[in-house]
Amino acid sequence: MIGDQFLLLPGPTPLPERVVRAMSRQMVNHRGSEFKQILISVTEGIKKVYRTQNQVLIYPASGTGALEAAVVNFISPGDKILAISIGVFGDRFAKIAGEFGAQVEKIDFPWGQCADPQVIKDRIAQDKKNEIKAVLVTHNETSTGVYNDIKAIREALGEHPALIMVDAVSGLATVDLKMDEWHLDVVVSGSQKAFMIPPGLSFLAFNERALKVHNKCKNPRYYWDVTSGLKYLEKGQNPYTPAISLYFGLEEALNMMLEEGLERILNRHRNYRDMVREAVKAMGLELLAPDHCASCALTSVRAPEGIGANKIRQYIREDFNIILAGGQQTLDDVIFRIGHLGYVRELDLFSVLAALELALLKAGYQMELGSGVKRAQEYLFNSYCK
Numbered sequence: 001m002i003g004d005q006f007l008l009l010p011g012p013t014p015l016p017e018r019v020v021r022a023m024s025r026q027m028v029n030h031r032g033s034e035f036k037q038i039l040i041s042v043t044e045g046i047k048k049v050y051r052t053q054n055q056v057l058i059y060p061a062s063g064t065g066a067l068e069a070a071v072v073n074f075i076s077p078g079d080k081i082l083a084i085s086i087g088v089f090g091d092r093f094a095k096i097a098g099e100f101g102a103q104v105e106k107i108d109f110p111w112g113q114c115a116d117p118q119v120i121k122d123r124i125a126q127d128k129k130n131e132i133k134a135v136l137v138t139h140n141e142t143s144t145g146v147y148n149d150i151k152a153i154r155e156a157l158g159e160h161p162a163l164i165m166v167d168a169v170s171g172l173a174t175v176d177l178k179m180d181e182w183h184l185d186v187v188v189s190g191s192q193k194a195f196m197i198p199p200g201l202s203f204l205a206f207n208e209r210a211l212k213v214h215n216k217c218k219n220p221r222y223y224w225d226v227t228s229g230l231k232y233l234e235k236g237q238n239p240y241t242p243a244i245s246l247y248f249g250l251e252e253a254l255n256m257m258l259e260e261g262l263e264r265i266l267n268r269h270r271n272y273r274d275m276v277r278e279a280v281k282a283m284g285l286e287l288l289a290p291d292h293c294a295s296c297a298l299t300s301v302r303a304p305e306g307i308g309a310n311k312i313r314q315y316i317r318e319d320f321n322i323i324l325a326g327g328q329q330t331l332d333d334v335i336f337r338i339g340h341l342g343y344v345r346e347l348d349l350f351s352v353l354a355a356l357e358l359a360l361l362k363a364g365y366q367m368e369l370g371s372g373v374k375r376a377q378e379y380l381f382n383s384y385c386k
Contacts, residue, residue: 013342022252036236045254052179063169063190066202069224077101088143114293121156140171145300197249269296272340282375297341315359
């Protein structure tokens with residue numbers, strides 16, 4: 001029996017039953033008192049996850065929509081921008097800025113590696129006239145399974161006045177991020193990752209320094225306008241019709257997150273990462289990301305030589321209805337990606353590891369059946385059960 005589809009992607013992620021039930025509620029007036037209470041509640045809950053006392057706006061959009069909102073509100077045409085890229089989504093942030101008229105200088109690091117803060121520090125030190133107006137950086141790069149040390153990158157900027165703008169769409173609540181303590185100016189995230197609800201909401205957090213830049217920003221904007229968003233938020237409303245059902249789900253998801261506690265959530269994701277990586281190594285497979293910057297949201301695995309990653313994913317999908325992500329662009333058919341963020345349990349990971357072993361054997365890979373699952377069990381026992 002195949003059963004329901006089993007998502008082990010870096011997004012969208014499985015939904016808790018509590019969230020599904022919450023989203024089944026009847027509509028309410030999005031200009032009324034009931035929705036106002038929900039909007040205020042979820043905004044404060046998101047701030048706790050961001051670890052900020054600054055402003056947060058919620059947009060009915062994917063994470064890419066909020067990245068565009070960040071660009072049009074805080075970057076003017078002609079501004080010199082330094083974009084740090086370690087993969088597809090770092091490239092995307094840079095491309096959006098370029099499309100809106102910024103002069104983008106991109107520092108590329110090899111896919112599978114994290115950004116080197118010293119390289120960024122050296123480049124910033126060359127900007128004697130403070131011409132660089134913003135630095136764009138990805139918190140967690142889902143195309144490679146690597147995270148950047150945002151705290152170290154922020155420290156590398158020193159006293160330079162450039163805004164630091166962070167794409168934390170997949171990283172927030174999986175890898176540590178402290179917006180206020182680390183002096184981050186703009187941070188973007190999305191609903192379909194660690195927040196455990198469907199795609200369709202994105203979150204834009206920004207501090208007073210960024211707001212001052214916004215007030216002088218010359219980029220055209222309407223739907224994304226922060227000034228309009230803040231004006232309506234004071235009334236407990238969105239400027240335009242919100243995705244009401246997703247707000248119901250978000251409210252319940254935040255209740256679950258705050259019940260578990262942010263530190264426990266972060267620790268759980270670290271354990272998932274380490275358990276999966278240990279198991280994959282025990283199978284004799286090679287990991288794309290080095291240990292020191294391996295993502296807690298997903299694990300990228302190189303397919304064995306002579307066996308395409310897409311064939312492995314195909315076998316797992318056809319035989320077990322388990323969905324893994326493939327590689328993107330130059331990594332297509334080179335890697336497969338195991339998501340382990342959001343509403344994922346240890347037993348879910350045991351299942352995908354067992355299915356992966358069978359798929360590898362079916363594809364002709366030589367290994368001892370059960371070696372990866374056993375290593376995962378040993379990791380779990382030593383970490384949780386002793």
